[in-house]
Amino acid sequence: MKKYILLAVTALALLALSSCEKFLELEPESQGIAVNNTSSDSIFFKSASEAEAALAGAYSDFKNEYYQLDYFVNGDAQSDDAYAGADNPANFQIDDYKLDATNSNVARDWRYLYGTIGKCNTVINNVGAVTDPAMSAARKEEIVGEASFIRAFMYFQAVQLWGDVPLQLKEVKTISAANLDEIYAQIFPARAPKAEVFAQIIADLETALAKVPATNIHKGFATKGAVNALLAKVYATREPQDWSKVNQYCDAVMAGGYTLLPNYDDLWNTANENTSESIFEINYNGGAPDGNWGTKMFRGLDWKKFNIPSNDLLAAFDAENDTKRKNASVVFEDVSGKWSDAHYPQTHYPFINKWRNFQEGSNQNYIFIRLADILLLKAQALNELGDQPGAAALVNQIRARVNLAATTAASQSDLRLAIEKERRLELAFEGHRWYDLKRTGRAIEVMNNAKGANGENLGYNLTPSRLVWPVPQSELDKNLQLRQNEGY
Numbered sequence: 001m002k003k004y005i006l007l008a009v010t011a012l013a014l015l016a017l018s019s020c021e022k023f024l025e026l027e028p029e030s031q032g033i034a035v036n037n038t039s040s041d042s043i044f045f046k047s048a049s050e051a052e053a054a055l056a057g058a059y060s061d062f063k064n065e066y067y068q069l070d071y072f073v074n075g076d077a078q079s080d081d082a083y084a085g086a087d088n089p090a091n092f093q094i095d096d097y098k099l100d101a102t103n104s105n106v107a108r109d110w111r112y113l114y115g116t117i118g119k120c121n122t123v124i125n126n127v128g129a130v131t132d133p134a135m136s137a138a139r140k141e142e143i144v145g146e147a148s149f150i151r152a153f154m155y156f157q158a159v160q161l162w163g164d165v166p167l168q169l170k171e172v173k174t175i176s177a178a179n180l181d182e183i184y185a186q187i188f189p190a191r192a193p194k195a196e197v198f199a200q201i202i203a204d205l206e207t208a209l210a211k212v213p214a215t216n217i218h219k220g221f222a223t224k225g226a227v228n229a230l231l232a233k234v235y236a237t238r239e240p241q242d243w244s245k246v247n248q249y250c251d252a253v254m255a256g257g258y259t260l261l262p263n264y265d266d267l268w269n270t271a272n273e274n275t276s277e278s279i280f281e282i283n284y285n286g287g288a289p290d291g292n293w294g295t296k297m298f299r300g301l302d303w304k305k306f307n308i309p310s311n312d313l314l315a316a317f318d319a320e321n322d323t324k325r326k327n328a329s330v331v332f333e334d335v336s337g338k339w340s341d342a343h344y345p346q347t348h349y350p351f352i353n354k355w356r357n358f359q360e361g362s363n364q365n366y367i368f369i370r371l372a373d374i375l376l377l378k379a380q381a382l383n384e385l386g387d388q389p390g391a392a393a394l395v396n397q398i399r400a401r402v403n404l405a406a407t408t409a410a411s412q413s414d415l416r417l418a419i420e421k422e423r424r425l426e427l428a429f430e431g432h433r434w435y436d437l438k439r440t441g442r443a444i445e446v447m448n449n450a451k452g453a454n455g456e457n458l459g460y461n462l463t464p465s466r467l468v469w470p471v472p473q474s475e476l477d478k479n480l481q482l483r484q485n486e487g488y
Contacts, residue, residue: 044126048135051127055143058119058150059221062282066112066157067366068294069306070105074161075431077307080450082352082429083343085308086297097447097466101488107472109161113154114168120151121171145211149222149230152204155197156234160435163468163485164191167200190481191471198238205231214256219274219281220365226280228252229369232377237439243381250378253279258371264402265328268354270364279369286363294366298429299331299351299358304339309350311343311453313428322425324402329353329428343453352429372398373432376423383415391415395422416440438467463487 045051061067076082077095084095090105092098099106124147127140158165166189175183205227212222219226232249235242259276266272274281284292297306309330317326331353336346344350357364379394388410395418396406409418423436437443447462465487476482 043129043131044122045130046132048130048132048139051123051130051135051140051143054119054123054127055147058116058123058147061112061116061119061150062220063284063290063292064112066109067282067368068292069297070109070112071157072294072298072307072429072431073105074109075434076429079433079437080310080447081313081424081433082307082310085306085341086304088306091306097460097462099466099470099488101470101473101476101484103470103472106469107474110158110472110475113158114166116154117151117168118171120147120154121169123147124151125170141211142213145208146222148204149208149212149227152201152208152234153230155201155204156230156237159194159197159201160237160438161469162191162471163194165194165197166190166479166482167192167197169200185481188479188481191483195238198234201234202231202238205234218283219278220283223279225253225256225258226369228256229279229374232374233369236377236380237435241384241439243384246381247378247385250374250381253371253374254378258374260371260375260397260401262401264324267367267370268328268356270357273365277371278367279371279374281368281370282366284363284365286357287361290363291361292357292364292366293360293362295355295358295362295364296360298355299353301333301335301338304341305351307352307429308341308343309352309429310450312450312458313424314350315451316421317425320404320421320425322402322404325425325428327353354429367430372426373423373430376419376426379422380416380419383412383419386412388412388415391419395419398422398426443467 045054073084073091073094077084077091084091090103093100093103094105124144127135127143127147130140155165155167168186168189170186172183172186208222209224209227209231212224212227214224216223228249232246232253235245235249257276258279261267261272261275261277267275267277274283284290286292299305314326314330317323317330329352330350332348332350334347335349338346340346341349355362355364355366375394375398379391382388382394383391392407392409392415395409395415399406399422407415407418407422409415420436420440420442424433427433434443437446444462444464444467447460450458450460452458465485468485470488471482471484476484
């Protein structure tokens with residue numbers, strides 16, 4: 001009965017609004033379902049410009065709160081690289097593995113990801129019907145490929161955070177009393193097993209690989225290099241991992257003309273954006289229309305910031321005598337009289353240094369995937385495939401750029417730890433560390449042994465159930481088909 005009440009209320013609301021809005025988002029809004037409830041008009045996009053605008057809307061979500069802030073909180077503050085910082089209890093729960101289903105970050109991240117998935121669904125399912133001669137058949141194919149890449153990127157985030165998640169791939173075209181039963185499962189989907197979610201991610205990326213261009217006007221758009229890189233990361237994460245596939249797609253990236261910058265620090269200079277090392281990078285023009293407010297969340301003296309570099313990470317830099325990457329990644333300031341922190345003295349307080357334009361209206365780009373990440377992922381693949389010399393050579397290539405000696409690791413087990421350490425120091429604060437620890441099965445051991453300033457254990461109590469997030473309570477309340485993750 002509750003099912004029919006939900007559907008009846010939804011149908012009545014939609015019918016009441018359909019006269020003034022053509023495209024409506026149907027509850028639960030986070031499930032990415034768009035509705036075209038005008039039965040007399042089956043064409044979603046009437047012009048090439050409408051279709052292009054819809055794709056641009058999906059791309060624009062790489063500039064929302066998830067990707068400007070939460071992406072880095074989830075990948076770094078949830079790891080041993082950063083403390084939560086600031087004063088947000090929701091972030092403290094993430095940092096301390098004490099999440100509950102009412103956590104505001106968890107709810108908003110679900111909404112953000114599924115909102116973008118819904119935009120991609122609309123593009124993928126409707127661009128082919130555009131009759132405007134201004135849009136060529138080739139451009140339609142490219143648009144499908146680009147939207148498929150974006151959808152895969154969003155689902156990859158979701159499956160890593162929650163495990164099993166709903167797979168929503170279509171929008172509801174019409175809703176009426178006659179089709180309520182038919183569309184119920186589409187409006188209120190159950191969680192799909194993560195194996196199915198990964199299969200869909202791979203299918204989307206294979207579609208994208210065949211359709212997107214090799215290059216674009218800048219690194220903020222889907223290209224074959226970005227698709228190959230994401231495929232490598234997906235095959236390194238999906239269980240069981242397919243290291244041959246990881247190696248294959250890493251090789252495809254490396255064949256795409258990308259090169260390491262000679263100077264590591266230049267990666268974070270706003271004069272050197274969209275470089276030869278960058279594979280996927282969100283571009284900001286700055287100012288009120290297109291400013292990156294996220295950088296201000298991590299750096300500045302006006303209020304206590306998020307993602308404070310951890311003592312454990314600083315000790316790892318120092319143990320390696322890795323001054324180049326430490327100085328590029330961390331900067332110390334005197335915050336006397338501004339705020340206090342249990343981890344650091346006010347006179348020597350660390351901030352993330354990779355995002356250096358942290359003023360209002362920042363034009364700082366965010367780099368999400370770069371070549372060093374892929375080289376170290378290939379090193380991991382080669383090590384798992386039994387090629388220890390090949391793996392070590394790639395690690396040494398990364399180390400040579402910052403004037404560090406070659407690794408002494410030679411066995412498979414030692415190289416696993418050497419690659420893990422190299423990824424940590426190379427990619428600090430870029431949102432990778434937590435997911436690296438999870439996919440290698442090392443998260444519980446590493447986090448429960450994380451150390452403070454004086455070598456003391458920080459007392460984290462990470463358990464298997466806390467490797468994934470709770471399904472937001474707000475989603476459970478809206479969708480009776482959803483089930484909560486174990487332990488929440």
